[in-house]
Amino acid sequence: MRKPFLERLGHVWLFCDGATGTVLQAKGLKGGELPETWNLTRKDDVYDLYCGYLKAGSDIINANTFGANLLKYPDPGYLEACITSAIEIAKKARADCGREDAYITIDIGPTGKLLEPLGDLPFEKAVSLFGQVAEIGEKAGADLVLIETMNDLYEAKAAVLGAKEHCSLPVCITTTYDQSGKLLTGASVEAVVACMEGLRVDAVGVNCSLGPREMLPIVKRLVAAASVPVIVNPNAGLPRTEDGKTVYDVTPKEFASCMSEIADLGIQAAGGCCGTTPDFIREMIAAIRQKPFRKQTKKEKTVVTSFSQAVEIGEKPVIIGERINPTGKKKFKEALRNGDISYILQEGLKEEDQGAHILDVNVGLPEIDEPSMMETVVKRLQGVTGLPLQIDTTNKEALERAMRCYNGKPMIKRHPGDRRGKAGCCQKDLRGGGFLGHSQKGHRDRRPCDDDQLRSQRGPRNPRNAAGRPGSLPWALDPRRLQHFLRPSRQGAHQCELPHDGDRERPLLCDHQPRERSDDARLLRLLRPSVHG
Numbered sequence: 001m002r003k004p005f006l007e008r009l010g011h012v013w014l015f016c017d018g019a020t021g022t023v024l025q026a027k028g029l030k031g032g033e034l035p036e037t038w039n040l041t042r043k044d045d046v047y048d049l050y051c052g053y054l055k056a057g058s059d060i061i062n063a064n065t066f067g068a069n070l071l072k073y074p075d076p077g078y079l080e081a082c083i084t085s086a087i088e089i090a091k092k093a094r095a096d097c098g099r100e101d102a103y104i105t106i107d108i109g110p111t112g113k114l115l116e117p118l119g120d121l122p123f124e125k126a127v128s129l130f131g132q133v134a135e136i137g138e139k140a141g142a143d144l145v146l147i148e149t150m151n152d153l154y155e156a157k158a159a160v161l162g163a164k165e166h167c168s169l170p171v172c173i174t175t176t177y178d179q180s181g182k183l184l185t186g187a188s189v190e191a192v193v194a195c196m197e198g199l200r201v202d203a204v205g206v207n208c209s210l211g212p213r214e215m216l217p218i219v220k221r222l223v224a225a226a227s228v229p230v231i232v233n234p235n236a237g238l239p240r241t242e243d244g245k246t247v248y249d250v251t252p253k254e255f256a257s258c259m260s261e262i263a264d265l266g267i268q269a270a271g272g273c274c275g276t277t278p279d280f281i282r283e284m285i286a287a288i289r290q291k292p293f294r295k296q297t298k299k300e301k302t303v304v305t306s307f308s309q310a311v312e313i314g315e316k317p318v319i320i321g322e323r324i325n326p327t328g329k330k331k332f333k334e335a336l337r338n339g340d341i342s343y344i345l346q347e348g349l350k351e352e353d354q355g356a357h358i359l360d361v362n363v364g365l366p367e368i369d370e371p372s373m374m375e376t377v378v379k380r381l382q383g384v385t386g387l388p389l390q391i392d393t394t395n396k397e398a399l400e401r402a403m404r405c406y407n408g409k410p411m412i413k414r415h416p417g418d419r420r421g422k423a424g425c426c427q428k429d430l431r432g433g434g435f436l437g438h439s440q441k442g443h444r445d446r447r448p449c450d451d452d453q454l455r456s457q458r459g460p461r462n463p464r465n466a467a468g469r470p471g472s473l474p475w476a477l478d479p480r481r482l483q484h485f486l487r488p489s490r491q492g493a494h495q496c497e498l499p500h501d502g503d504r505e506r507p508l509l510c511d512h513q514p515r516e517r518s519d520d521a522r523l524l525r526l527l528r529p530s531v532h533g
Helices: 021-026 035-041 043-056 076-096 123-140 155-166 189-198 212-224 252-265 278-288 328-340 341-353 368-381 396-405 480-484
Strands: 060-062 103-108 144-150 171-175 205-208 232-234 239-242 245-246 302-303 310-312 358-361 390-392 411-414 435-438 484-486 495-497
Touching: 021 035, 035 043, 035 076, 035 189, 043 076, 043 278, 060 076, 060 144, 076 103, 076 123, 103 123, 123 144, 123 155, 123 232, 144 155, 155 171, 155 189, 171 232, 189 205, 189 302, 189 310, 205 212, 212 232, 239 484, 239 495, 252 278, 302 328, 302 484, 310 495, 328 341, 341 358, 368 390, 368 396
Parallel strands: 060 103, 103 144, 144 171, 171 205, 205 232, 358 390, 390 411, 411 435
Antiparallel strands: 239 245, 302 310, 484 495
8 A cells, every 4th residue: 555655755765766768778769869759659668667666676766757848849749648658657567566655756857958047948937847747747647746857956946836836746856966066057055955945845865967976975965954855866876988888887786885875874765867777776775775764854054045055044143235225325216216227236246245145135116116126136136146135025026026036045034014924914925935034123214324335233343345445344143142032923933033223223033934834826836934944
């Protein structure tokens, strides 16, 4: 009897399958041939692929749908037929092998295109492409969505949103790092984990690119950062070409030995990727199955990220620059009215040069279209700086649009008088997994800030600015002071408030919200406070 996937994930060892392409190439798949077409033209070979891994002991097998999307299969009817056939063959193999306890994934890989602004694929188009595959997969009878081999954080976010907005299946994701622990577009392990957990994925992990030995340091960082279960699916070592064929330098026994070491680090699911076969999986399972299982521990961390950087609100002071704000700034207001985005970007770059860790973004003026301007400024800022952003607005539409297009996990500034995050109000503000900050004073009560200063919370003075001239660094957040001001909120969450120092405000306080569910499927996808805080 097959238990619901989430009842086993993170509670017992789960073993994934290995490579699809490697096995199909051995059966005659040619270079440049689309593997998913075999779901219709060579069903017996796809059936044998599934049976091989099920008999080897895999608990999770991937449907042969990795590259299935409308960019590669422009005919929607043909695409649906390929995906549906892949899952139907997998269900037949599961039944014939007596493995009704195993799970079938709708396997989703990258589109092969870069998203804007680095490429030409619009973010919402990517969300739609991924969502369509997930929807077909659920209809065909898949047990979960596995998004894998993602090397761009923005595309990973699009895939997760697409899956969650178009199906109700559990969603797991594994990303692909180089040996320095970076995605192709620069995101660190910690940034990926924070963003994906903010999106409420059910597991994170790593696959492809590296062999198990090379993956060890990345897995250590994953386990240290993640609060959800961790999946590890390495290649069979590093690839090389011999006689025109791609071969790998690790044997099944060597693979199993390395995976045994990785299992000891505290992962919860293991399998293989390129170059691995049922023999690799069989040896790996034999080496790991009897090891003590360790549940993932929840991390008491608060992390915000950009597309490449993660900033932890922890022991060290965090500087938040607030020059991107019209309060008390005539030139900035004029730039907003005239649509002078270059001026706004320059203000952000000045803050970065002066040492800010996070940039506050406030573009609220009564006479402009704030939602449109907020979305534009967030996108353009992320094109010139790698710093995380704090979204500062009381406009719900502006907040939702900013968070949806944001590449990473932003900080959300909470203002007095709003009820963001409370039941029946702005739950959809948190669609993208942001960290909710709190401002004790509203915009009208703020003391105007000189344009040459950054504004944040109390901390050390900076003797020199970016130009080398003496200047004052903004107030910096010292999280150690927060413990003196923690109090329970009416929702049972913990809210913290800092007192005023004269007229100077102390923004950015955390409000950990309890998980709430909504009948509106779209609201479920909005970013909520993650397990990082």
